[in-house]
Amino acid sequence: VPEPAADAPAAPPGVTAPGGAAPATGGLSPEGSSVAVLDRPEDLVDDSDTVMADTALDPNRSTLRPKLFWFNLALTVAVMGMLIADLVPLPYVFMVGSAIALLVNFPKVKDQGTQLVAHAPSIVAVVSMVMAASVLTGVLTGTGMVEAMSAWLVQIIPSSMGPFMAVITGVLSIPMTFFMSNDAFYFGVLPVLSETAAHYGISAAEMARASITGQPFHMQSPLVPAILLLVSLAKVDLGDHHKKVLWRSAVVSLVMLGIGMLTGAIGIG
Known part of the structure; x- marks a missing residue:
């Protein structure tokens, strides 16, 4: 392929290359070849294209424990089995299972605290809702309002x-x-x-x-x-x-x- 002349003008901005390609924004490549370097204009990048990427799990995240895969699988199966068998109260099953998983996967106390802080917002919201609902139910029952309303409905x-x-x-x-x-x-x-x-x-x-x-x-x-x-x-x-x-x-x-x-x-x- 013959080399273009040294004083050949670069393609004007916005001109589409033959075949419908994007405009050549950089003219000749740094090596001096006839292949144009195509740059994607930053103002055409839609931020919404990468929204879902932020929600994906990082394959290189520090919480991965590939060497403990079989242990974690066995622990999960054991917890599910205890739930189905209903041998002990459900809160004990979850508390013991979570404690074992936390100790084995994160032996250091600092790492355990980090994981607890990371998952605390979702847990605290649910616990707060349950406690508030319990207070409401207790007030309705303890004051006799439930019995009074039920007696009215019966009538x-x-x-x-x-x-x-x-x-x-x-x-x-x-x-x-x-x-x-x-x-x-x-x-x-x-x-x-x-x-x-x-x-x-x-x-x-x-x-x-x-x-x-x-x-x-x-x-x-x-x-x-x-x-x-x-x-x-x-x-x-x-x-x-x-x-x-x-x-x-x-x-x-x-x-x-x-x-x-x-x-x-x-x-x-």
Whole structure:
């Protein structure tokens, strides 16, 4: 290939090379060959292209323990086995399993503290929510408000409808968990309904089973951050999503309730 003349002008900025290639921004290569050096303009780089890269696990992260893979696998299987066998209380299983994993994978106290600090935000949020819910439930029960509200419901509910309290709770859970958070429904409303159902011989376990049938419908609620993230990533309007999905979610919830009644998991009377 013949060399170009030394005084040959460089390609003007913005001119596309033959074949649709990007413009040659640097003219001749440093070696003086006829191959142009193509540089990607920085102003054309979209920062959103690398957003998901930040969420990926680093294959070279310092927390990897490839030599302890089989030990960690055996520990995980043992913890899962203890959970299924239900030999000891679940809190003990998780506490002992976490302690063993932390001691073996991070022998140094400093490294253990680093891992605890790294995972503390998510744990503290859940623990705080559970403690706050426990206080709310304790106040409602200790002050007699739950009993008073349940007695009021017993008075206004016809006697013929009392044995169907579990089914009524399952139906109510569909719209109520959509318009309110799970915490408000399960810690505020369900205890009252369960206390009312106890007057008709319906156990709290049956009421709990009935109350979760509304979860497919609840997951479409704007109160759930996951659905907001989903529609934003899919570039779909939330209203359009509801038009397509809400009635299907309601059907799924009703089918779950019906199957629970047929199998006896949700009793009647």
